[in-house]
Amino acid sequence: MKTQTVYKPTGGLTDRPLSYCPGCTHGIIHKLVGEVLEEKGLLDETVAIASVGCSVMSYEFFNCDTQQAAHGRAPAVATGIKRVRPDATVFTYQGDGDLASIGMAEIVHAAHRGENITVVFVNNAIYGMTGGQMAPTTLIGQKTTTSPRGRDQGNTGLPLRMSELLATVPGSTYLERVSVHDPKHIRKAKKALEKAFDVQEKKQGFSMIEFISTCPVNWGMTPNDSLNWAVDNLIPYYPLGVYKDATKGDDNA
Amino acid sequence: MKRITILTGHYGSGKSEIAINLAIQDELNALIDLDIINPYFRSRSARKLLEANGIELIESTIENSAGSDLPFISAKGSRPFVNSDLRAVYDLGGTKHGAKVMMQFRDFIKNRDEIDFLVVVNIYRPETDQAKKIIQMVEELEATSQIRVTGFINNSNLMEYTDESMIEEGERILKEAAGTLNLPIVYTFIEEHVKTTKRYAGDNRVLIRYLAKQWL
Amino acid sequence: MAKGRIIIEQDLCKGCELCVYQCPVHILELDTSTTNAKGYTPLIVNDPEKCIACSFCAMICPDSVITVERFVKE
Amino acid sequence: MAKVLMKGNEAMALAAIKGGCDAFFGYPITPQNEIPEYLSYHMQEHGRVFVQAESEVAAINMVYGAAGAGARVLTSSSSPGIALKQEGISYIVGSELPAVIINVMRGGPGLGGIQPSQGDYNQVTRGGGNGDYHLLAFAPETLQETVDIVKQSFDLADYYRNPVMIAVDGLIGQMMEPVDIDKEVEQKTLEEKTWASDGTSGKRGRVNKIVSLHLDPYDLEKHNLKLKAKYDEMVEKEQRYEMIDTDDAEIVIVAYGSMARIARSAVKELRNEGVKVGIIRPITIWPFPEKAFDELPESVHTLLTVEMSLGQMLQDVKIVNQGRYQLEFYGRAGGVVPEASEIMDQVRKHLKGAK
Numbered sequence: 001m002k003t004q005t006v007y008k009p010t011g012g013l014t015d016r017p018l019s020y021c022p023g024c025t026h027g028i029i030h031k032l033v034g035e036v037l038e039e040k041g042l043l044d045e046t047v048a049i050a051s052v053g054c055s056v057m058s059y060e061f062f063n064c065d066t067q068q069a070a071h072g073r074a075p076a077v078a079t080g081i082k083r084v085r086p087d088a089t090v091f092t093y094q095g096d097g098d099l100a101s102i103g104m105a106e107i108v109h110a111a112h113r114g115e116n117i118t119v120v121f122v123n124n125a126i127y128g129m130t131g132g133q134m135a136p137t138t139l140i141g142q143k144t145t146t147s148p149r150g151r152d153q154g155n156t157g158l159p160l161r162m163s164e165l166l167a168t169v170p171g172s173t174y175l176e177r178v179s180v181h182d183p184k185h186i187r188k189a190k191k192a193l194e195k196a197f198d199v200q201e202k203k204q205g206f207s208m209i210e211f212i213s214t215c216p217v218n219w220g221m222t223p224n225d226s227l228n229w230a231v232d233n234l235i236p237y238y239p240l241g242v243y244k245d246a247t248k249g250d251d252n253a
Numbered sequence: 254m255k256r257i258t259i260l261t262g263h264y265g266s267g268k269s270e271i272a273i274n275l276a277i278q279d280e281l282n283a284l285i286d287l288d289i290i291n292p293y294f295r296s297r298s299a300r301k302l303l304e305a306n307g308i309e310l311i312e313s314t315i316e317n318s319a320g321s322d323l324p325f326i327s328a329k330g331s332r333p334f335v336n337s338d339l340r341a342v343y344d345l346g347g348t349k350h351g352a353k354v355m356m357q358f359r360d361f362i363k364n365r366d367e368i369d370f371l372v373v374v375n376i377y378r379p380e381t382d383q384a385k386k387i388i389q390m391v392e393e394l395e396a397t398s399q400i401r402v403t404g405f406i407n408n409s410n411l412m413e414y415t416d417e418s419m420i421e422e423g424e425r426i427l428k429e430a431a432g433t434l435n436l437p438i439v440y441t442f443i444e445e446h447v448k449t450t451k452r453y454a455g456d457n458r459v460l461i462r463y464l465a466k467q468w469l
Numbered sequence: 470m471a472k473g474r475i476i477i478e479q480d481l482c483k484g485c486e487l488c489v490y491q492c493p494v495h496i497l498e499l500d501t502s503t504t505n506a507k508g509y510t511p512l513i514v515n516d517p518e519k520c521i522a523c524s525f526c527a528m529i530c531p532d533s534v535i536t537v538e539r540f541v542k543e
Numbered sequence: 544m545a546k547v548l549m550k551g552n553e554a555m556a557l558a559a560i561k562g563g564c565d566a567f568f569g570y571p572i573t574p575q576n577e578i579p580e581y582l583s584y585h586m587q588e589h590g591r592v593f594v595q596a597e598s599e600v601a602a603i604n605m606v607y608g609a610a611g612a613g614a615r616v617l618t619s620s621s622s623p624g625i626a627l628k629q630e631g632i633s634y635i636v637g638s639e640l641p642a643v644i645i646n647v648m649r650g651g652p653g654l655g656g657i658q659p660s661q662g663d664y665n666q667v668t669r670g671g672g673n674g675d676y677h678l679l680a681f682a683p684e685t686l687q688e689t690v691d692i693v694k695q696s697f698d699l700a701d702y703y704r705n706p707v708m709i710a711v712d713g714l715i716g717q718m719m720e721p722v723d724i725d726k727e728v729e730q731k732t733l734e735e736k737t738w739a740s741d742g743t744s745g746k747r748g749r750v751n752k753i754v755s756l757h758l759d760p761y762d763l764e765k766h767n768l769k770l771k772a773k774y775d776e777m778v779e780k781e782q783r784y785e786m787i788d789t790d791d792a793e794i795v796i797v798a799y800g801s802m803a804r805i806a807r808s809a810v811k812e813l814r815n816e817g818v819k820v821g822i823i824r825p826i827t828i829w830p831f832p833e834k835a836f837d838e839l840p841e842s843v844h845t846l847l848t849v850e851m852s853l854g855q856m857l858q859d860v861k862i863v864n865q866g867r868y869q870l871e872f873y874g875r876a877g878g879v880v881p882e883a884s885e886i887m888d889q890v891r892k893h894l895k896g897a898k
Contacts, residue, residue: 073607
């Protein structure tokens with residue numbers, strides 16, 4: 001019987017097996033980025049900026065030119081590249097420790113300058129690579145190796161909401177928070193990424209897609225339980241949706 | 254010479270050296286160094302020399318912190334505007350950014366006729382090597398200081414390489430700018446080593462490099 | 470009658486089971502009788518006839534080990 | 544081409560444009576502000592890039608990005624700002640990228656002061672960032688020499704795929720001097736940057752990766768040895784220095800940058816008095832010009848190192864000296880600029896038969 005391929009691994013990623021733990025949603029997000037770039041025909045004119053964290057090795061996986069950045073500095077590195085190669089498609093791939101903690105100045109100012117880049121922000125509320133320490137995005141009560149009794153507001157403040165924060169920055173253009181916990185949301189997340197790269201192609205400025213992600217190993221859960229935990233705990237604190245769309249003249253969503 | 258001379262111009266045009274020379278040569282009461290642009294080579298570093306000549310130095314650093322780069326404007330800077338007995342020279346920092354400090358004193362200036370607002374020009378500075386650039390600079394300086402420029406100082410030089418022909422070339426270009434703006438050349442400053450018998454536009458003065466000598 | 474089929478890169482599978490939970494027709498499971506080259510218990514299809522070629526398994530798979538084909542009438 | 548009168552910082556900025564600098568990323572700090580100010584106005588005229596970053600850390604990482612994309616990039620700062628840039632500098636070296644860094648030194652440690660200093664000698668020559676690395680580091684003396692080196696440095700950075708630092712003290716940044724900005728400088732024959740990660744993998748037919756991560760220690764050691772080979776080449780080819788009045792000298796002053804200018808005045812006066820004194824003036828401070836010390840005549844008995852710091856280059860002089868000469872030191876710190884008379888007193892003190 002004749003067959004038609006309806007889903008195959010994207011050429012946007014290399015053949016190298018991903019270095020992520022079983023069930024980690026980094027892999028899904030990588031795939032979406034690869035698919036969007038491949039489908040848009042942008043792969044061979046793209047520069048990816050890998051960051052520090054579990055995605056430190058992502059330069060091995062994106063099938064395009066890539067530069068590896070120091071912890072938190074990816075938006076500055078992206079700025080340097082985009083300013084001298086304005087026709088290239090430039091995106092950063094950053095986790096929450098990288099973007100929301102050490103790289104806070106770089107992300108805010110890249111948005112503030114309206115850099116015409118796309119940021120893929122992976123928020124799993126924990127430092128994965130270094131062994132499950134508390135991140136700025138860790139939920140109140142969430143136990144990590146540096147919040148062993150659960151994150152305490154009095155000691156560490158409340159979790160940072162980056163999409164909301166960047167929506168207040170006048171220079172940002174498109175901000176959306178998505179999740180990849182089921183096929184329906186994966187489709188939606190892909191649409192969001194397409195939109196973000198559209199914004200860049202049209203030279204409309206700074207776009208960021210925040211992905212609610214998981215960390216089965218450091219959360220101490222099975223992959224599927226992790227997805228459920230994210231749905232039950234992360235999404236209520238980090239609601240999904242478009243936080244800013246200045247392409248519609250919406251400056252402060 | 255008017256009672257008050259305010260020196261402005263591009264940085265490196267020689268304002269500070271000229272301010273010190275004028276203060277000493279004309280036995281002025283005060284030199285007001287309002288340079289908020291340069292961290293070194295400011296006329297305030299000639300404090301000892303000025304005081305030895307009985308010239309009060311008023312400057313734009315907080316007292317006892319001469320090494321700072323805080324753009325502090327001493328209230329004492331208004332004295333010559335308020336006290337009509339004082340003869341003084343004001344040394345501003347370079348460019349329109351240096352000239353904007355004059356806004357701080359705008360309300361104290363009683364009689365503009367007592368003030369010469371002179372633009373120091375060295376045509377061997379690339380930013381002021383053509384009449385049109387000099388004219389544009391004058392417009393910018395007037396806009397940020399809110400004071401009308403009353404004349405030029407020709408300080409065209411290449412330091413130890415200066416010769417008569419350079420002063421003449423400076424005068425030629427400066428006259429082109431001055432003619433367009435209908436402004437006089439009030440002084441020509443001539444490097445100490447240039448032994449010339451020629452007469453140049455305006456009052457001819459010898460320039461002694463007090464600051465450069467002090468450092469190197 | 471199967472509407473399609475899935476092709477699994479067995480040796481790349483990390484046995485995370487996300488696809489197992491997303492499969493609407495419940496035909497996926499891990500083969501706990503063996504381990505693949507990486508040491509994981511790999512994915513198998515226990516009832517291929519029920520596959521509806523919906524691609525949910527492939528979409529959720531973080532390691533891109535699944536290709537989905539739909540049968541088309543000639 | 545005719546000379547013009549320029550301020551050091553302004554001259555370095557113009558020299559960078561003449562040297563083919565495509566992009567500048569920086570952050571304000573005294574006493575180097577005229578560099579970004581000049582470039583903020585003039586880079587645009589040449590269709591080039593100027594960005595004032597949010598911090599020195601961001602600026603150097605922008606440099607890293609732009610250099611990785613194949614551009615000729617400049618940043619400038621002063622001592623505490625250079626300290627902040629060390630992270631990025633280490634990455635640039637590790638990824639083998641070219642960049643030019645101007646350091647207009649001021650007094651430290653900490654916030655220090657804004658007066659001229661040479662207190663960054665160790666930071667410049669030993670690196671402040673992590674790992675085994677070196678920068679090709681120049682310490683010019685006059686504005687003409689500074690301008691020539693800035694222009695050349697873009698070629699040198701490209702040739703070695705390594706950052707070049709030009710370390711001048713604040714005096715050189717702030718002083719006025721006539722310069723011929725168009726004076727010809729030696730150029731390198733350079734290869735095309737086929738390694739650049741610039742988003743042209745389509746044309747190139749393969750993807751490029753700019754990375755300093757090598758998780759396998761053997762692999763990383765191999766990478767370090769590759770870098771070492773470049774440093775060895777620099778040590779062999781790039782040592783620059785000037786021998787001043789050393790032919791019959793008994794005492795030789797070792798001084799660089801502004802300190803060498805002051806030493807020159809001292810030597811001129813001492814020579815008038817009949818004192819046999821000369822100067823070794825390092826132009827590169829990394830590699831340290833050890834060859835200069837092999838050129839000294841038999842008549843030399845003492846080396847007097849003078850610095851606007853409390854003895855940092857002195858360590859290199861000690862290493863090179865290997866016990867050959869009596870070593871003496873004189874330094875002022877914190878932004879105090881020694882006068883020629885102080886140097887003269889020191890020389891007199893160490894003459895044979897003195898005391």
